[in-house]
Amino acid sequence: MRTGDYKQSYGELVALIDSPPVWLWSAVLLLALIAAPWLLNSYALSFLMIILITVTGALGLNILTGYTGLISLGHVGFLVTGAYAYAVLVSKYHMPPLVGFLGAGIVPALASLIVGAPSLRLKGLYLAITTLAFSFIINTVILEMRWLTNGARGIQVQRPEILGISFDGDAAFTYLCLAFAASTLFATLNIRRSRVGRAFVAIRDNDTAARVMGINLHAYKLFAFVTSAFITGIAGALYGIYLSFVSVEGFPFLLSIEALAILIVGGLGSALGAVLGTVLIVLLPEATRLVFSLFSAQMDATFTTGAQELKSMLYGLVIILFLRFQPRGLVGAWHDIKRTWVHWPLRY
Amino acid sequence: MQYLIQLLISGLAIGAMYGLIAMGFAVIYKSTGLVNFAQGEMTMITAYIAWTISTTVSGNVFVVAIGAILAAVVLGLVIERLVMRPMLGEPVFATVMVTIGLAVILRSAINFIWDAYPHGLDIGMGRGIVHLGGIGVRTGQIAVIATLLLLLAAIWAFFRYSKVGVAMRAVAADDRTALLMGISATKVHALAWAASSAIAGIGGVFFALSYDLSPAMFQLGLKAFPATILGGLDAVLGSGLGGLLIGITENLAGGYLGSGMKEVAGFAMIIVVLMVRPFGIFGERDIERV
Numbered sequence: 360m361r362t363g364d365y366k367q368s369y370g371e372l373v374a375l376i377d378s379p380p381v382w383l384w385s386a387v388l389l390l391a392l393i394a395a396p397w398l399l400n401s402y403a404l405s406f407l408m409i410i411l412i413t414v415t416g417a418l419g420l421n422i423l424t425g426y427t428g429l430i431s432l433g434h435v436g437f438l439v440t441g442a443y444a445y446a447v448l449v450s451k452y453h454m455p456p457l458v459g460f461l462g463a464g465i466v467p468a469l470a471s472l473i474v475g476a477p478s479l480r481l482k483g484l485y486l487a488i489t490t491l492a493f494s495f496i497i498n499t500v501i502l503e504m505r506w507l508t509n510g511a512r513g514i515q516v517q518r519p520e521i522l523g524i525s526f527d528g529d530a531a532f533t534y535l536c537l538a539f540a541a542s543t544l545f546a547t548l549n550i551r552r553s554r555v556g557r558a559f560v561a562i563r564d565n566d567t568a569a570r571v572m573g574i575n576l577h578a579y580k581l582f583a584f585v586t587s588a589f590i591t592g593i594a595g596a597l598y599g600i601y602l603s604f605v606s607v608e609g610f611p612f613l614l615s616i617e618a619l620a621i622l623i624v625g626g627l628g629s630a631l632g633a634v635l636g637t638v639l640i641v642l643l644p645e646a647t648r649l650v651f652s653l654f655s656a657q658m659d660a661t662f663t664t665g666a667q668e669l670k671s672m673l674y675g676l677v678i679i680l681f682l683r684f685q686p687r688g689l690v691g692a693w694h695d696i697k698r699t700w701v702h703w704p705l706r707y
Numbered sequence: 708m709q710y711l712i713q714l715l716i717s718g719l720a721i722g723a724m725y726g727l728i729a730m731g732f733a734v735i736y737k738s739t740g741l742v743n744f745a746q747g748e749m750t751m752i753t754a755y756i757a758w759t760i761s762t763t764v765s766g767n768v769f770v771v772a773i774g775a776i777l778a779a780v781v782l783g784l785v786i787e788r789l790v791m792r793p794m795l796g797e798p799v800f801a802t803v804m805v806t807i808g809l810a811v812i813l814r815s816a817i818n819f820i821w822d823a824y825p826h827g828l829d830i831g832m833g834r835g836i837v838h839l840g841g842i843g844v845r846t847g848q849i850a851v852i853a854t855l856l857l858l859l860a861a862i863w864a865f866f867r868y869s870k871v872g873v874a875m876r877a878v879a880a881d882d883r884t885a886l887l888m889g890i891s892a893t894k895v896h897a898l899a900w901a902a903s904s905a906i907a908g909i910g911g912v913f914f915a916l917s918y919d920l921s922p923a924m925f926q927l928g929l930k931a932f933p934a935t936i937l938g939g940l941d942a943v944l945g946s947g948l949g950g951l952l953i954g955i956t957e958n959l960a961g962g963y964l965g966s967g968m969k970e971v972a973g974f975a976m977i978i979v980v981l982m983v984r985p986f987g988i989f990g991e992r993d994i995e996r997v
Contacts, residue, residue: 430800432807477982484742484803485985488936492974495929499971616811623804668815675815678808682801683793 373552392537396530404529410641411536412597415543417621417633419590422547424619425628426556427583428563430487433474433494434591434618437467439610440497441592442599446514447507456519460596467592468585470497475584479577482566494615498607513606516599536597543590547630550586559583563628613671620678626688635689643677644670712842714962715955720848720917722954723855727910728931729938729946730862731903736940737879738899739791740799744806746907747928748813749786753779753908754915754924755821758828766829775912776905783904787897795893810925817922828915851913858906859947866943875899879941907931930957933973937980939990949988 366372376382395407420434444466449459474493478486501508508514518527519535526535550556558579561569570576599605617640625636647669685692728750735743743749757775764770790809794802836843866872877885878895886892914927931950938949953973961969986992 477978481981481985483799484940485936485981487803488742488932489978489981491929492933492977495974496971496978499967503965503967613811616807619804619807668818671811672815675808675811678811679790679805682797682805682808686797686801 441595626690718958726950731907779908939987945989
């Protein structure tokens with residue numbers, strides 16, 4: 360039972376995990392995730408894969424939009440660049456998959472420098488618009504560079520074999536996704552509690568004040584861009600492998616919206632929020648389908664025919680409802696519940 | 708030479724459509740400080756309603772025009788009342804995200820209410836060809852350019868001389884002071900949404916007349932976006948002219964550099980504009996007080 364915050368040093372204030380129960384639950388979750396591929400059927404397993412890949416991408420966007428407060432409407436651009444970098448390196452030039460993953464991080468990171476540099480002068484909406492423009496330009500660039508990317512025909516991607524271990528099966532590939540998602544989660548949590556993370560948050564909360572405090576705005580904004588694009592690019596490579604085919608159509612603009620929806624639903628600026636948001640957003644269409652199918656077979660049929668439309672409608676609805684009624688997202692709701700539980704019957 | 712003039716004229720025509728939608732963006736930005744990401748979708752819905760009127764009620768030009776404008780006004784008012792009004796006073800980020808959510812919903816709604824196939828809007832005119840000095844021009848192209856110029860003049864006069872126009876400018880400049888002077892900010896916002904929806908809707912109907920209706924029409928909003936940025940988000944007239952510039956640039960890029968360039972010419976242009984003059988050619992630089 361936690362009876363108070365007994366913090367006696369600065370180190371304790373920024374500790375990754377500050378209480379034993381959190382260690383325990385994290386370990387339980389990790390064990391559950393490791394056991395999951397053996398217990399779940401292939402249908403449920405595909406959802407787990409998607410969740411893990413999406414978590415990686417959402418955490419990437421979280422660094423830029425959640426921590427640093429720079430809104431990006433073009434993250435699908437980094438996703439598709441990463442996927443193509445991997446596909447071109449591994450499928451076309453037969454490089455080892457590890458090199459492919461490294462390339463999938465580095466190429467979007469370089470691209471983000473091109474977007475990020477002009478964006479340093481821009482704030483808020485204008486930045487969002489530039490990133491939006493970037494994501495459309497990158498699609499055209501990919502389609503035009505036929506000699507490298509096969510243009511509209513796309514590139515076939517095999518499941519990788521790394522250091523002699525084949526990740527061909529669904530269970531094995533889930534472990535690969537789990538490894539990437541878990542290390543991304545650790546990386547972002549550690550970035551958040553370091554000097555760099557505090558600089559990001561300072562820029563988000565008030566950039567003028569941050570600048571007066573001696574934070575180099577340009578350097579940190581670019582750093583946020585590069586880190587975010589690196590992580591997102593790797594998520595893109597994983598998604599490309601999952602689809603086993605990389606093409607521009609596989610990465611529609613809706614993915615950018617989905618990523619922002621995840622952050623808003625989960626709670627902006629929180630790694631836990633990104634994880635919770637992903638689980639909710641990925642499972643939402645499926646859950647809605649289940650609820651509908653309980654009512655009637657006819658509604659179930661509508662769902663199968665208009666699946667894509669209903670899915671995007673749900674995203675839109677969820678974004679609006681959360682912004683209206685729970686702007687702090689699932690994480691905020693969780694904090695409220697905890698507080699109510701501890702203080703009841705007092706208000707605070 | 709003939710080819711160049713042809714490109715310029717069709718550029719002006721498509722630019723006028725962008726201009727109309729861009730004016731829609733600017734009207735909302737000017738009075739509420741928001742970028743309405745659902746503008747393209749609202750335009751598309753108005754065009755679809757016009758098509759429904761033309762096929763079910765009557766193909767008469769006036770009936771379709773009046774019906775479409777009324778429908779656009781109602782659409783703008785409903786969205787403002789149901790979706791945007793509750794967000795009053797929330798941070799800009801949240802409100803803009805709401806318009807993005809709205810855009811996604813409206814886009815999918817098209818597929819449910821109507822269908823995913825392309826339709827031609829036929830009201831018996833707009834596709835005829837007039838010869839001007841040896842160059843064939845569609846009547847619809849002339850009509851849309853004329854409409855844009857007329858609306859530009861009307862809106863300039865409205866903001867300059869009418870009491871309501873001045874009130875809207877006052878709300879945009881400082882909503883709290885405007886409130887103290889007895890102007891209802893919410894009513895002004897509602898009016899802005901209705902006007903924006905109608906102006907953009909006119910652009911959408913013209914687009915449907917010259918090309919076809921399809922669920923991909925929402926991209927018109929994305930195409931018109933660079934026009935608003937170019938002209939200045941808070942400059943209604945500038946946005947209209949920005950549309951013409953973007954239309955011409957796009958067509959020249961498409962005609963001389965290839966169709967891939969046509970798609971992104973506008974976006975490449977806004978990146979340059981934002982780097983050089985982030986507030987647009989006709990916009991006002993906003994000064995931040997610390």
